[in-house]
Amino acid sequence: MTSTPGRQRPTINDVAxxxxxxxxxxxxxxxxGRWVSPDAKAAVDxxxxKTGYRVNPHARSLATNRTGSVAFLLTEDHQQLFEDPNFSALLKGAAAALADSDMSLVLIxxxxxxxxxxxxxxxxxGHVDGVLLVSAHSGQRLLADIVGSGVPAIACGIPLGYQKRMGYVAADDEEGAREMVAHLRxxxxxxxxxxxGPLDTPGGVTRLEGYRAELGEDLDEALVRHGDYGRASGEAAMRDLLAAEPDVDAVFAANDRMAAGALDALADAGRRVPEDVxxxxxDDSSIAESTxxxxxxxxxxxDRISSEMVRLLLQLIDGQKPAAITLPTELVRRATT
Known part of the structure; x- marks a missing residue:
């Protein structure tokens, strides 16, 4: 196919x-040809x-080099970056780890x-060499799209439904929950x-599993409530618990923000912490010391979660197979127990 006068040159969209x-x-x-199957490459070629598409040689020579950047993809609304200290800690840690490899971080x-x-x-x-996926929820199309794209990606936490197809770095949520419940007992x-937490998040699922496993035969499902990781949801859940189960004498919240909300509700109800509840x-976020x-x-x-995510992603970009790491948590006892 050749160009004729007055006819628009074929574009990348025509090729696609x-x-x-x-x-x-x-x-x-x-x-x-990075991250493209042989069949797809043959179809594009x-x-x-057939279309006669021509590539700008100078642009292509630049594009064949790596971008030197990685995406920090946060699947939450913009406000959460500032309200949840965990996200800013991960972002800071990832940027520092990438800087050691002379790479830039693109926040999406x-x-x-x-x-x-x-x-x-x-x-x-092709604007980035890989993806650090943070706070992905099961059921989102995003997980399938990232896996299907073939772009190197490492998740923070278990990518529910895709843990066999995507590498990840996670805290040992189940064991951490068990240790906290054992401490309260x-x-x-x-x-x-x-x-x-929400049951479409790894922490929401596995921390609840740890709570149930540790209580065993003493488990009472009437004492289970759910929140959205926000402080207000923790307060609402605690108020509901106090109204329905007034003899509750301890509560394990799946993150510090919801625990802070529970403390607000207990204070309003005149319950002493830790004497009564x-x-x-x-998490041990900055909130934990301010309550x-x-x-x-x-x-x-x-810090280690973010640095390990970067390490595994760079290995993936270099052609190694996906890997998964689970890191231990640690009980930090303060004044609420």
Missing amino acids: EQAGVSRGTVSRVLNG AAIK MAGSAAEQKRAVAYIEA SLGRRRIATIA AVGGF SPALTTMRQPF
């Missing part, structure tokens, strides 16, 4: 349509020949379906409630 693939796949073929906020679609298009277009507490959280009383919690090693 002819090959039956995405624009991002065509872009990756043009940029050296044939479409280029993608809380809505539309933002996630744009994020995937950006990533597939060692204090003589017998009516131990929990405020679990002991409270334990999870009144200071919060007993399970410490996640955020």
Whole structure:
């Protein structure tokens, strides 16, 4: 196919349509063929020949080199980056680890379906060498799209439903929850409630599993409540527990923000902490030391989590197979127990 006067030159979109693939796949073929299956590459090559598409040689020579950047993809709304100290800790740690390898970090906020679609298009277009995926929820199309793109990616926490196909770094949520519940039981507490996180998140699922496993035959499902990891949801759950189960004498919240909300509700109800109700959280974020009383919690090693995520991602970019790491948590006892 040759160009004729007055006819528009074929574009990358024409190639994608002819090959039956995405624009991002065509872009990756043009940029050296990274993360593209042999069949897809053959289809793109044939479409280029049929459409007569021509690549700018200078642009292509630049594009065949790595970008030297990695995406920090946070699948929460923008406000969460500032409200949840865990995300800022992970972001800071990842940036520091990448700096040691002379690489840049690109922050992508993608809380809505539309933002996630744009994020995937950006990533597939070859603008970054890999993805650090933070706070992915099961059921989101994003996980499938990232896995399907073939772009190197490492998740923070178990990527529910994709743990066999995507590498990850996670804290030992189940064991951490068991240790906290065992600690509360060692204090003589017998009516131990929990405020679990969302069940579409790894922490929401596995910390609840740890709570249930540790209580065993003493488990009372009437003492289980759920929140969204926000402080207000922890307060609402605690108020509901006090109204329905007034003899509750301890509560394990699946993160520090919900634990802080539980403390707010207990203070309003005139319950003393820890004399009447002991409270334990999870994370050991900056919130844990600012509550009144200071919060007993399970410490996640955020610095190591972020550095290990970067290490595994760089290995993946270099062609190694995906790997998964689970890191231990640590009980930090303060004034709420």
